[in-house]
Amino acid sequence: MKIHRMVLAVLVLVMLSVLLQAARVGEPAPEFTATDSNGQSHALSAYRGKFVVLEWHNRDCPYTHKHYASGNMERLQQKWTARGVVWFTVISSAPGKQGYVTADEENAYIREVHAAPTAVLLDPEGKLGRLYGAKTTPHMFVIDPDGKLVYDGAIDDKPTTDVSDIAAAHNYVDAALTAAIAGQPVEVSVTRPYGCSVKYARE
Amino acid sequence: MVGKTRSGPLVALALGLFWASGAVAAAALPPVAPATANHTRLTLLADSAAVQPRRAIRLGLLFDLDPHWHIYWINPGDSGEPPGVTWRLPTGFQAGDLEWPVPERLSNGPLTDYGYQNTVLLMSEVRVPAGISEPKVNFAADVHWLVCSDVCITAKTSVSLDLPVQRATSKRESRSAGLFRAAQQALPRSMPALWRVTAEDQGSTFEIRLRTGTSIRNASFFPLEFNEVENSKPQNAVASATGVDLTVYKSDQLLTPIRQLRGVMVIDGGRAYQLTAAVERSGARAD
Numbered sequence: 001m002k003i004h005r006m007v008l009a010v011l012v013l014v015m016l017s018v019l020l021q022a023a024r025v026g027e028p029a030p031e032f033t034a035t036d037s038n039g040q041s042h043a044l045s046a047y048r049g050k051f052v053v054l055e056w057h058n059r060d061c062p063y064t065h066k067h068y069a070s071g072n073m074e075r076l077q078q079k080w081t082a083r084g085v086v087w088f089t090v091i092s093s094a095p096g097k098q099g100y101v102t103a104d105e106e107n108a109y110i111r112e113v114h115a116a117p118t119a120v121l122l123d124p125e126g127k128l129g130r131l132y133g134a135k136t137t138p139h140m141f142v143i144d145p146d147g148k149l150v151y152d153g154a155i156d157d158k159p160t161t162d163v164s165d166i167a168a169a170h171n172y173v174d175a176a177l178t179a180a181i182a183g184q185p186v187e188v189s190v191t192r193p194y195g196c197s198v199k200y201a202r203e
Numbered sequence: 204m205v206g207k208t209r210s211g212p213l214v215a216l217a218l219g220l221f222w223a224s225g226a227v228a229a230a231a232l233p234p235v236a237p238a239t240a241n242h243t244r245l246t247l248l249a250d251s252a253a254v255q256p257r258r259a260i261r262l263g264l265l266f267d268l269d270p271h272w273h274i275y276w277i278n279p280g281d282s283g284e285p286p287g288v289t290w291r292l293p294t295g296f297q298a299g300d301l302e303w304p305v306p307e308r309l310s311n312g313p314l315t316d317y318g319y320q321n322t323v324l325l326m327s328e329v330r331v332p333a334g335i336s337e338p339k340v341n342f343a344a345d346v347h348w349l350v351c352s353d354v355c356i357t358a359k360t361s362v363s364l365d366l367p368v369q370r371a372t373s374k375r376e377s378r379s380a381g382l383f384r385a386a387q388q389a390l391p392r393s394m395p396a397l398w399r400v401t402a403e404d405q406g407s408t409f410e411i412r413l414r415t416g417t418s419i420r421n422a423s424f425f426p427l428e429f430n431e432v433e434n435s436k437p438q439n440a441v442a443s444a445t446g447v448d449l450t451v452y453k454s455d456q457l458l459t460p461i462r463q464l465r466g467v468m469v470i471d472g473g474r475a476y477q478l479t480a481a482v483e484r485s486g487a488r489a490d
Contacts, residue, residue, distance in 0.1 A: 022455040062349075062357050098354040130313055133455060135281040152456060159284060161349075161357045190456050192429040196355040197282035200312035 022133040023141060025189045029149040030131045034090075036119035037103040037110075042088070049145045051085045051177060055117070055155075056092065056129065056198060058099030058137035059109060062161040063195035067138060068113055070163045073155075077116040080177055089117040092129030094201030099137065100124060126200040136195035142176045142186075151176035153191030241358035242269040242350050247342065248324070250383040252376060253369040254340055256333050261383055262298065262342055263326040264288065264362070266319070272352045273318040276306035278427050280316035280434045283355070286325065286348035291363075293340045295332030302326045304389040305467060305475045306425060315435040317425055324386040339367045391467045391475035398446075402464045402480035409464060411449045411480055419447035419470045424478075426466040430456040460484075 023030055029052075033043045044052065055073070058064050067073040077087050091106065093099035101109065106120050123129055132141060142151035156169035176186045237244035244267040251260045264286070266274055275283040290298040303325065306317040329342075347359035369375070394400065399414040409432070411424060422440040426432040436452035447470065464480045 024455055025458060061355060063355075126312070133313075135314055190430060190458055193282075194284065195282060196351070197311050197314050197316065199353065200314070202312060 023131070023149050023152060025149050025152050027149060028147050029141070029143040031147075032128050032131055034088075034121040034123060034128050036088075036121055037106040038119070039103070040119065042119060042121065044143070044147070047086050048147055051080075051145060051181065052143040053080065053085060053087045053173065053177070054132065054134075054141040054143070055087065055089045056134045056137050056139040057089045057120075058091070058093055058196060058199060059101070060098050061137045061196035063159075064099075064137045066161050066163050066166070067155060068115070070166050072166050073138070074113060074115050076171070076174060079174075081116055081118055083181070085177060087117040089115070089120045090123055090128055090134070091120065092123040092126045092134060093199040094126060095124055097199035097201075098196075099199055124201070126198070129198050129200060134193075134198050136193040137198060138195055139193035139198070140173045142173060142180065144180055150180050150186050151189050152193075153188075154193045157191070159192075159194035237265075237267065238360040238362050240360045241356045242272045242352075243267065243274070243348070243358060245346060245360060245362055247344055247362035247364045248379045248382065249342070249364060249366060249377050250380050251366070252378075253367045254331055254335065255369050255371065256331060256335055258331055260329050260331060260366075261326050262290075262329050262344075262364070263324040263379070263383060263386065264301075264344060264346060265322065265324050265379075265382070266348070267322050268320060268350065271320075272350050273307075273309055273316075273320045274323070274348050274350055276317040276319070276425070277301075277303045278317055278425070278429060280309070280318075281314040282311075283316050283318065283351060284349045286346060288325075288327075289345040290327070291343040291345065292329065293335070293337070293342075295334070296340070296342075297330040299328040299330075302328075302390055304386060305391055305469055310435070313435055317434070324382055326383065326386055326390075335368050337368060339365050341365050389475075391477045394476045394478055398476075400468075400478050400480045402482045403485055404460065404482050405450075405485050408450050408452050409482070411451065411464065411468070411478075412443075412446065413449070413468060413470070413478070414443075414446040415470075416445055418442045418444055421469075421471050422447045422449045423469045424449055424451050424466050425469070426451075426464070428465060430454045431461060431464060432466075 031044050033041060035041050081087050138155050140155050144150045155173055156171045158165040158169040172188055172191055179186050237246040246265045248263045248265055249260055275285045277285050279285055309316045309318050341363055343363035345361045349355055349357055401412050403410045420442045431454055433452040433454050439450045441448045461482055464482055466478055467475055468478050469475045
């Protein structure tokens with residue numbers, strides 16, 4: 001009886017540690033189900049066989065703004081979704097915080113800036129953000145067709161808010177997708193994400 | 204855990220003195236008006252009232268922030284960006300790297316950043332050449348910074364300062380010299396030569412073992428590199444007879460072993476030191 005309980009306790013601990021494990025490059029990306037701005041539900045597991053990009057977003061953050069005002073993010077979305085990549089923009093701003101939007105507001109924004117993600121996942125409770133350890137906007141993740149995380153970090157190597165820096169920047173996400181789709185290893189798989197902090201709900 | 208920086212109150216105190224004494228000396232010296240941009244008043248100051256050939260001076264960027272707004276340390280932590288400066292100095296003058304006082308930990312939900320609130324003076328030592336032909340010199344700085352509360356705003360401005368050139372041998376302090384002394388006190392120092400520090404890689408944690416010769420109860424580590432230490436996880440200090448063992452969690456993003464762990468350690472009394480700890484593999488431990 002006692003041993004049973006101990007085994008159970010150990011099992012629970014092991015399960016908890018698995019649940020608490022943040023996203024880590026080279027390991028299975030944490031599974032999630034989230035709702036998009038059109039009310040559709042998306043489970044990560046439904047996209048096995050495809051590359052999946054997660055892009056943390058806050059439209060009023062100057063770093064995010066740099067990549068949208070310049071058209072850089074929209075171009076990247078168009079380029080890769082046209083090649084079958086699933087692109088989820090994720091908004092983890094809590095209600096009342098910067099970057100929080102209703103579904104309608106987000107849909108209007110997507111049309112206005114000609115953004116082309118597969119879907120925008122609304123995460124006002126910050127569950128998906130915390131699951132992946134999303135720190136900044138933008139913070140980018142790339143998941144391979146086997147469900148393994150292959151990139152975690154910044155969008156590029158110029159951590160500034162200056163649009164003029166984009167032209168000379170090395171885009172890590174573009175490089176990771178190019179390499180991984182060609183069956184090559186992702187050369188730079190972890191970088192420091194830069195930007196505003198994700199505006200999470202207080203715990 | 205020593206979470207609060209000691210620099211804040213010290214600089215604030217010195218700033219108070221600075222303003223108080225400044226009122227007295229105001230007639231004698233040209234006032235330096237701060238540049239105001241996005242919740243920040245920025246002033247370029249010098250520790251000396253005049254420039255003398257071959258005598259290095261310190262320039263300082265005084266950030267005076269609105270309540271609840273902050274700027275960032277050289278390692279901003281989970282988000283943010285440190286201020287950047289481009290100096291425009293007279294020919295032959297050379298500015299060193301910015302000197303960063305010990306930051307505060309700034310918690311924001313599951314994230315932790317490193318930065319400064321209220322006021323902070325970021326200093327730089329400037330080498331002065333032997334030959335200066337002008338009677339006065341102008342120092343200017345183009346500064347850009349990110350300032351955040353619940354939201355983040357970028358700011359940039361230029362500040363400048365004129366100083367007369369003097370041949371006299373006595374060094375004349377400026378009226379903000381006290382502020383510079385206080386800021387220098389808040390800078391982390393080099394580790395004394397007799398101290399020893401190592402970091403044992405224990406799988407999910409590093410145990411930083413600092414040996415100074417005396418027992419230390421409180422310790423707090425600020426990593427200089429990103430993606431090495433988990434910024435938001437608690438650190439646990441255990442006093443030893445001759446120092447302290449501080450356990451810090453590794454970053455989830457640290458995928459390959461590192462040879463050294465660099466950072467700033469704040470110990471009893473708020474004293475801060477720059478550390479470079481060689482990382483040693485854990486012994487034959489089963490875990």
